[in-house]
Amino acid sequence: xxxxxxxxxxxxxxxxxxxxxxxxxxxxxxxxxxxxxxxxxxxxxxxxxxxxxxxxxxxxxxxxxxxxxxxxxxxxxxxxxxxxxxxxxxxxxxxxxxxxxxxxxxxxxxxxxxxxxxxxxxxxxxxxxxxxxxxxxxxxxxxxxxxxxxxxxxxxxxxxxxxxxxxx
Amino acid sequence: xxxxxxxxxxxxxxxxxxxxxxxxxxxxxxxxxxxxxxxxxxxxxxxxxxxxxxxxxxxxxxxxxxxxxxxxxxxxxxxxxxxxxxxxxxxxxxxxxxxxxxxxxxxxxxxxxxxxxxxxx
Amino acid sequence: xxxxxxxxxxxxxxxxxxxxxxxxxxxxxxxxxxxxxxxxxxxxxxxxxxxxxxxxxxxxxxxxxxxxxxxxxxxxxxxxxxxxxxxxxxxxxxxxxxxxxxxxxxxxxxxxxxxxxxxxxxxxxxxxxxxxxxxxxxxxxxx
Numbered sequence: 469x470x471x472x473x474x475x476x477x478x479x480x481x482x483x484x485x486x487x488x489x490x491x492x493x494x495x496x497x498x499x500x501x502x503x504x505x506x507x508x509x510x511x512x513x514x515x516x517x518x519x520x521x522x523x524x525x526x527x528x529x530x531x532x533x534x535x536x537x538x539x540x541x542x543x544x545x546x547x548x549x550x551x552x553x554x555x556x557x558x559x560x561x562x563x564x565x566x567x568x569x570x571x572x573x574x575x576x577x578x579x580x581x582x583x584x585x586x587x588x589x590x591x592x593x594x595x596x597x598x599x600x601x602x603x604x605x606x607x608x609x610x611x612x613x614x615x616x617x618x619x620x621x622x623x624x625x626x627x628x629x630x631x632x633x634x635x636x
Numbered sequence: 637x638x639x640x641x642x643x644x645x646x647x648x649x650x651x652x653x654x655x656x657x658x659x660x661x662x663x664x665x666x667x668x669x670x671x672x673x674x675x676x677x678x679x680x681x682x683x684x685x686x687x688x689x690x691x692x693x694x695x696x697x698x699x700x701x702x703x704x705x706x707x708x709x710x711x712x713x714x715x716x717x718x719x720x721x722x723x724x725x726x727x728x729x730x731x732x733x734x735x736x737x738x739x740x741x742x743x744x745x746x747x748x749x750x751x752x753x754x755x756x757x
Numbered sequence: 758x759x760x761x762x763x764x765x766x767x768x769x770x771x772x773x774x775x776x777x778x779x780x781x782x783x784x785x786x787x788x789x790x791x792x793x794x795x796x797x798x799x800x801x802x803x804x805x806x807x808x809x810x811x812x813x814x815x816x817x818x819x820x821x822x823x824x825x826x827x828x829x830x831x832x833x834x835x836x837x838x839x840x841x842x843x844x845x846x847x848x849x850x851x852x853x854x855x856x857x858x859x860x861x862x863x864x865x866x867x868x869x870x871x872x873x874x875x876x877x878x879x880x881x882x883x884x885x886x887x888x889x890x891x892x893x894x895x896x897x898x899x900x
Contacts, residue, residue: 527890546661618722619882
């Protein structure tokens with residue numbers, strides 16, 4: 469279903485439908501993430517991807533206009549590049565561990581320590597929050613600074629009202 | 637069994653390349669940004685799918701459950717989602733400014749306007 | 758007119774619950790899914806919902822610009838402040854176990870304040886970005 473949504477996004481030219489389809493896509497992604505037991509991530513993806521992203525895209529669309537122009541050249545080169553990349557990546561995936569393989573190197577090293585000791589050391593049952601806020605707190609500090617920077621960046625870019633006002 | 641085992645990766649690859657195709661083959665700036673966010677969400681899938689254990693549960697420690705899915709990719713992807721929306725917001729702000737400066741958000745028209753102004757000036 | 762009334766009534770019913778849910782997700786992030794980011798986005802979405810139904814000036818009266826801008830900076834300061842408190846009380850930067858007599862309670866306290874800081878900043882930034890996008894279109898229409 470997600471593949472169908474994405475292909476429709478590629479082909480559609482009315483930007484409003486593209487934005488709505490992107491919201492549907494985010495929602496489907498959140499559902500898939502939930503099926504993969506990633507509850508924190510699913511909640512964040514649903515609220516951020518299907519909520520805030522759609523609102524921002526609609527706001528920008530209102531300011532920019534709603535149709536995409538017809539492409540001038542036939543997109544053979546990008547299509548060829550895309551197919552070559554698909555081939556290369558699929559060839560690479562055969563070396564990756566299978567779905568739900570308990571012996572994958574993904575799962576050894578530091579993960580068992582986090583799972584076993586998070587409750588004892590921090591008193592917080594949600595391991596994701598414990599890792600995010602305590603074991604990897606620096607990364608979260610960096611992330612909050614990124615959000616802050618995006619905010620002041622948008623303020624700096626959109627603060628001045630366009631000069632066309634004075635000409636009218 | 638091997639085909640099913642790698643199915644999640646193939647979906648990831650399909651989504652990733654679709655997003656990449658939108659970015660390089662379409663000229664409209666807003667559509668490019670949507671393609672970029674599709675690319676980013678496919679990367680989330682790439683990281684989280686291998687972490688799942690069939691028969692495990694969400695990584696919240698409670699009595700009665702012994703097998704948990706891997707929490708470390710969840711943490712990384714949580715950060716990545718928020719950074720992704722920050723990027724989207726800044727990209728849209730730049731697109732709005734470009735629209736006000738050039739009158740259009742199609743890449744071809746913007747490049748043509750730049751070439752014209754360079755030829756004249 | 759009928760449609761407007763339906764939206765207003767539904768909005769007035771839903772928005773307090775959305776804000777309450779945001780607070781719940783924020784502080785219950787220790788025991789269930791949630792935490793600062795999700796709560797911040799949900800709270801911002803509640804106020805954006807209010808702005809969509811009742812108009813941008815009404816939302817600006819509810820959450821005025823100086824407060825939103827202050828929120829953006831305050832969360833980051835709170836987070837960094839917890840780190841500095843760690844130094845002042847004897848450990849390294851962002852050490853939580855020195856914040857209280859019992860190290861586990863210290864961790865809990867540290868995580869609480871850090872997540873609160875994250876939630877405040879995310880709410881402020883999302884709301885401010887929405888104000889900038891929506892306010893720009895409005896100023897173009899009014900002139």
